[in-house]
Amino acid sequence: YLTVYKNRKHRMIPHDTILEDMDALRRHPIVVVTDENFIGYGERDIEDRKVLLEKMIRRGYKFYWGCQSTVGLYKDSELMTLMHRAGCRAVFLGFEAVQEDSLAEVNKRHNFGVDYKEVVRALHDHKLGVIASCILGLDSHRQDYHKKLIKSLKETKADFPRVFLMTAWPGTQLFKNLERQGRASRDWNRVRKDMPSVRYKHYTHDEIVEAREEIIRAFASTVHIFRVVRRWLFKDRSIILFFIYIAFRNMIL
Numbered sequence: 309y310l311t312v313y314k315n316r317k318h319r320m321i322p323h324d325t326i327l328e329d330m331d332a333l334r335r336h337p338i339v340v341v342t343d344e345n346f347i348g349y350g351e352r353d354i355e356d357r358k359v360l361l362e363k364m365i366r367r368g369y370k371f372y373w374g375c376q377s378t379v380g381l382y383k384d385s386e387l388m389t390l391m392h393r394a395g396c397r398a399v400f401l402g403f404e405a406v407q408e409d410s411l412a413e414v415n416k417r418h419n420f421g422v423d424y425k426e427v428v429r430a431l432h433d434h435k436l437g438v439i440a441s442c443i444l445g446l447d448s449h450r451q452d453y454h455k456k457l458i459k460s461l462k463e464t465k466a467d468f469p470r471v472f473l474m475t476a477w478p479g480t481q482l483f484k485n486l487e488r489q490g491r492a493s494r495d496w497n498r499v500r501k502d503m504p505s506v507r508y509k510h511y512t513h514d515e516i517v518e519a520r521e522e523i524i525r526a527f528a529s530t531v532h533i534f535r536v537v538r539r540w541l542f543k544d545r546s547i548i549l550f551f552i553y554i555a556f557r558n559m560i561l
Contacts, residue, residue: 445511471524
């Protein structure tokens with residue numbers, strides 16, 4: 309529902325190419341891997357990542373890095389251990405929603421029945437911070453959904469959320485559906501995931517902007533930041549460093 313390809317396939321980048329890029333980044337303190345799903349789409353991909361991580365460990369990179377993954381990562385202890393040893397300190401996890409009708413709406417059925425508390429606990433046990441990716445403004449989201457989202461995310465003990473608004477990207481089925489209903493925009497300069505660009509079913513433009521801000525404030529509070537710092541201060545301070553870098557990067561970009 310996010311990326312649009314006519315012939316939908318994912319491509320594998322050779323390890324030598326990846327390691328060459330990593331070698332060029334040796335002097336950087338923090339690296340963000342932007343591949344949409346670091347662990348891939350099956351056992352073969354996961355085994356490939358383990359081999360890659362072992363190569364990274366042998367190269368002795370000093371930088372810390374973060375990546376994106378589906379929640380299925382929590383099931384593989386060996387993979388998470390290798391990720392930490394290779395320098396990974398935080399994972400951007402695709403929670404997307406905290407109720408099953410919303411997960412179905414974005415075709416995230418593989419998240420059905422997943423206990424996000426268990427997911428976060430497993431990553432934290434392997435010294436991996438969790439940034440929970442969520443969508444706001446789906447048709448199944450009533451006006452109090454953002455308050456339920458805040459409560460659910462705090463219960464999972466995810467370190468921080470990233471909240472994106474439902475966005476009708478051109479070429480997607482969502483765009484076609486909303487355009488038929490007169491709810492999508494063809495002003496591509498306005499199509500952004502952090503600002504309203506469609507007409508939402510249960511939120512007005514101003515309401516959804518305020519709802520997103522309310523979520524951000526809940527996790528940017530002094531109390532919440534103190535909890536995160538306390539969580540990692542004596543367990544792995546490098547995770548605090550990673551979060552500080554990401555926060556600074558998001559402020560200036």
